[in-house]
Amino acid sequence: MQWNLRMRAAQAGIWKSTEMRRRLAEHGLEISAGKMSALWTGTPTTIRLDDLDVICVVLGCTPTDLLICEPDKVNARRPAQASTGAGPQPSPRLGRHTSVPPA
Incomplete structure (x- = not known):
């Protein structure tokens, strides 16, 4: 994600953080x-x-x-897939209790 606060503030005529802080205080x-x-x-x-x-x-x-959103950064973080096309193998959850499937 890219945080765009300064650009949006500039578009609203707010050029300094102290001015932004004052306006935020006016709104509680x-x-x-x-x-x-x-x-x-x-x-x-x-x-928050x-x-x-x-x-x-x-x-x-x-x-x-x-x-x-920056989807290119998300794609860059994705691990390289094997040439077989198979995705990552799931690993078992050891130590967790599993429920019984419904009858």
Whole structure:
């Protein structure tokens, strides 16, 4: 995923993280300077959905405007398949209790 906060903020006329932080606070979301810096300069590893809602309201956008899918990166992470075309072999789940199939 690509985090697109700065571009969406620029489109909304917000050029500095301090301005974004102030607008978020006006909508009830108090963010520390450190957290705002992390959201502004990088891609967050996690974000609360409630926080995402407020960010979208402030920027007048939807989550799909902020989170851009990158399917090429997903394909690059996929392990190479054998030339036989067979997928990965499932491994047994040791130590787990299994239920009996219905009669």
